[in-house]
Amino acid sequence: MRILWGFLSGLVFGLGLVISGMADPAKVLNFLDLAGSWDPSLALVMGGATVTAFIGYRLVWRRPSPVLDQTFDIPKSRSIDRPLVTGAALFGIGWGIGGFCPGPAWTALPLLAPGTLIFLPAMLVGLWGGARIKSSGLLDTKGAAT
Template sequence: MRMIWGFLSGLVFGLGLVISGMSDPAKVLNFLDVAGSWDPSLAFVMGGATVTTYLGYRLAWRRPAPALGTSFDIPTNRSIDRPLLTGAALFGMGWGIGGFCPGPAFTALPLLAPGTLVFLPAMLAGLWIGARIKARGFPVLKGASA
């Protein structure tokens, strides 16, 4: 039952990405181009997502446990360290260069656009390489936590 709900949630999320235009890299790149052909429409998509998330969390935290689980899986690490900043920078650069976030890249895959066919394998390779680097032990700066 949990897999069915996960599939349906992913399907609704993917449809939302396609309907909102987030799977179109040109629309995303125009949103990021504030000095050129700026398209502010994705700000409304992000604003709507923020409000929905805020309300959803307020409702979820009132429950003793998730609907399909025994307890909430809440991260305990709150440190801002080098791996976090490096990952955020790489994510931002990939989004700015390719015009894709990981979710929208997968929703754009059926279109078989050349940019998608280059971006997705590169993203998956980066995830694989990142996991290998993390498994080996990421070097930590003095005074920073891992």
């Protein structure tokens, strides 16, 4: 049952990305181009998502547990450390260069655009490499090289 709900949630998310035009990297790149053909629609989509998430969290936190699990899976750490900042910076740089973040990249895959066909494998290699570095112990818990 959990797999079905996960699939349906992903499907709704993906449809939202396609309907809002966020699967088009030009939409993102135009949002970042303040001096050229600036397109504010990404800000409107993010604003709508923020309001939806705010309301959703207020409703969910009233429950004693999630519908499909025993407990909420909440990160324990609240610290802002080097791995977090480095990962966020790499994500932002990749988003600015490619015009994709992971969700829209997956939804754009059926279009077989060359940018998608380059970005998605590169993203997967980066995720794999990051997981390998993290699990190998090359970085300690504070993000410093050992």
